[in-house]
Amino acid sequence: MADTATPSKPASAPSPFMAQYLSIKARHADALLFFRMGDFYELFFEDAIEAAKVLDITLTSRGEYDGKPIPMAGVPYHAAEGYLARLIKAGCRVAVCEQTETPAEAKKRGSKAIxxxxxxxxxxxxxxxxxxLLPARQDQALAAIALGTGGTEAAIAVCDVSTGRFDVTALAADALADSLMAYPLSELLVSDGDLDKTAVANTVALSSAPVTFRPARSANHKAGEDLLKETFNIAALEALGDFNRAELAAIGLLLDYVKLTQAGSEIRLDPPVRARSEGHLAIDPATRTSLEIDRSMRGDRNGSLLGTIDRTVTAPGARLLAARLARPSVDREEIEARLDAVSWFADDRDTVETVRSSLKAAPDLERARTRLRLGRGGPRDLVAIGRALVAAHEAASRLTALGTVLPSRISDATGALNLNKDASLAELSRDLETALSENPPTLARDGGFIAQGWDAALDEARGLRDDSRQIIAALQARYADETGISALKIKFNNVLGYFVDVPARHGDPLMKPPLSETFIHRQTLASNVRFSTQELSELAGKISRAEDEAKARELAIFDNFCERIDALNTPLSRTAAAIADLDVAAASAEWAFEADAVRPLLTDDTTFKATGLRHPVVEAALKKEGQGFTANNLDLSGEDESGTRLLLVTGPNMAGKSTYLRQAALAVILAQAGLFVPARSLTLGLADRIFSRVGASDDLARGRSTFMVEMVETA
Known part of the structure; x- marks a missing residue:
């Protein structure tokens, strides 16, 4: 029997445009694709549906594919950052696809070329x-974890792409979670091959940050070694350190991912710093949450230890303070050096105020230099670097002018900030101050950010662009004077461009020597004769190219500054670190003034003896309500057989049990972070770990006990 069924219609081939989209999308199937089309980033298919839902934007359609309408949504490119922030917050990954040539350049390959x-x-x-897209006062940590052979050894590689910082730590596998949660995690990278390992599974379960799983081949010690050499352009790893296999595997996992996200651009990280896991006070995740070190129970800074004591005036300083609180030191020499700096400032409040007033004018040098090195910066980042260098030098000059002996940390910072000690940085600072306009645009391509008088070629191009009428009028007056023809005019049309126009009766003299050597006959009309000159032709070409030349010249100057900043990356990094160090010391002294805090006395034994100890967060909350805090003494020194090593604290709800216990732990954290402690005195033998299992839902800053919170939740 003959087949009478209607044959199915073959799917039509996608248009060249859609074929291009599908090809690029296939390379990044797990990311939303921001596809640049003119002044918009467009999204198609499932990407459009998801983005429309997250961003609450209109979902439309464009054309058909496989006989079905293609869903489409878009966002303006000039407002893309705001939309990106919302997508990232929603847990999305976004691949940004740009036009790599202009439509005019595409047409050279054929009229139908896309x-x-x-x-x-x-x-x-x-x-x-x-x-x-980033909170200015908080680091962002991209971390990768890997296990060594046997699964008992592990390593963490952590970087902050926005500042260039790169840390590597080797540790025991069972300490992974404790160490990792000390970082402000933004994203965690895990190898597919480690998912069945208990230590990794536990760490992933505890992470509140998005977890990205990567192929096992990325977490390979050989891959880590190769990527380190490639990234830092070295022939042997000895130049960076002696890394074990687990560290190299974590480094490989991290750098492979950073390289992927940079889409072919160079990785711009500072050389890795090896941190000892035993060099910091161990704080497990439950204890960290219970003590509300950097986040309150509500999940924000308000009501946390960090939010209560932070008096820093610079973004790098705020990030350094947060890092010190999150990972207090166990190195007595380091802690004493930090305390020496705070003590020096605490003895002179006038100096604290003058230094802080200078530092307050310093923009975020750390992130500005990194954006420029990544090719994502703009003129405002150049301005930020210039102003930061000036503000830092002013702070250093004020300290130097005191003529006193400075503690080592302050002395080192002052030396790093003094432009008189670094000719290259001083020259960069002067050039940035002179070259840049007061209010530059965000993007270099918008132009107008180089000040008048900095570059002669740019001034000439701008002059032609802005003063073409005056230039033509001046040339016309000169030609009229040289020829004696007062009726001579310079005019313009789309056929001849600029030309010299004279009445017919004056045409013959211009076509005879010596004037014919200058004036070239172009056209004779009934009442006029038209000429051109070599000078006028060149001027016309310059005028037509002036806008493009001005922008191109500005971009060249911008690129030159970026190259200089890249070449000075090490001293700029040192300057940023010095700004942060000085800011934290001065800010800590300022908080000590306000909170009546004292310097802890450190010992090498197991002493813990506090008099008049207070909980900094609770005390601050009570002060806002006009109430005072009842200080407590605590002695757990156990110096002899009758000494106290353990206390059992009982009492009714809201009697202060949780506060009493927590303030002891917070005193240890503050002291070992190198900060003063709210007490009349504190003598402390360094601790290596803190445990806290106080009622998990106590909300002390809001005056709620565990029992009250549980009752509210039950209701």
Whole structure:
């Protein structure tokens, strides 16, 4: 019997445009694709549906594919940062696809050629660099974890793409979670091959940050070794340190991912710093949450230890203070050096105020230099670096002018900030101050950020662009004077461009020597004769190219500054670190003034003896309500057989049990972070670990006990 069924219609081939989109999307199937089309980033298919839902934007359609309408949504490119921030917050990854040529350049390949496009960057929670997408006073940590042979050894590689910081730590596998949670995690990288390992599974379960799983081949010690050599352009690893296999595997996992997100651009991280896991006070995740070190029970800074004591005036300083509280030191020499700096400032409040007033004018040098090195910066980042260098030098000059002996940390910071000691940085600072306009645009391509008088070629191009009428009028007056023809005019049309126009009766003299050597006959009309000159032709070409030349010249100057900043990366990094160090010391003294805090006395034994100890967060909350805090003494020294090593504390709800216990732990954290402690005195033998299992839902800053919180939740 003959087949009478209607044959199915074959799917039509995608258009060249859609074929280009599908090809690029296939390379990044797990990310939303921001596909640049003119002034918009467009999203198609499932990406459009998801983005429309997250961003609450209109979902439309464009054309058909396989006989079905293609869902489409878009966002303006000039407002893309705001939309990116919302998508990242929602846990999305975004691949940014830009046009890599202009429509005019595409047409040279054929009238139907489409503009070439390619991925320039993959935006993930752990690889943000833009100010609009990042909290200025908080680090972002992209971390990778890996296990060594046998599964008992492990390593953590952590970087902050926005500042360039890169840390590597070797540790026992069962300490992974404790060490990792000390970082402000934005994204955690885990190898597929480690998912069945208990230590890794426990760490992943505890992480509140998005977890990205990567192929096992990325977490390989050989891959780590190769990527380190490639990234830092070295022939042997000895130049960076002696890394074990677990460390190299974690480094490989991290650098492979950073390289992927940079989409072909160079990785811009500072050389890795090896941190000892035993060099910091161990605080497990439950204890960290219970003590509300950097986040309150409500999940924000308000009501936390960090939010209560932070008096820093710079973004790098705020991030350094947060890092010190999150990972207090167990190195007595380091702690004493920090305390010496705070003590020196605490003895002179006038100096604290003058130094803080100078530092307050310093923008975020750390992130500005990194954005420029990554090719994501703009003129405002150049301005930020220039102003930071000036403000830092002013602070250093004020300290130097005191003529007193400075503690080692302050002395080192002052030396790093003094531009008189670094000719290259001083020259960069002067050039940035002179070259840049007061209020530059965000993007270099918008132009107008180089000040008048900095570059002669740029001034000439701008002069032609802005003063073309005056230039033509001046040339016309000169030609009229040289020829004696007062009726001579310079005019313009689309056929001849600029030309010299004279009445017909004056045409013959211009076509005879000596004037014919200058004036070239172009056209004779009934009442006029038209000429051109070599000078006028060159001027016309300059005028038509002036706008492009001005922008191109500005971009060249911008690129030159970026190259200089890249070459000065090490001293700029040192300057940023010195700004942060000085800010933290001065800010800590300022808080000590306000809180009546004292310097702890450190010992090498197991002493813990506090008099008049107070809980800094609870005391601050009570002060706002006009109430005082009842201080407590605590002695757990156990110096002899009758000494106290353990206390059993009982009492009714809201009697202060949790406060009493927590303030002891917070005193240890503050002291070993190198900060003063709210007490009349504290003598402390360094601790290596803190445990706290106080009622998990106590909300002390809001005056709620565990029992009250449980009752409210039950109700």
């Amino acid at each position: 503009v070439n496009r390619d991925i320039v960057r993959i935006v993930t929670p752990g690889t943000l660099t833009e100010d609009a």
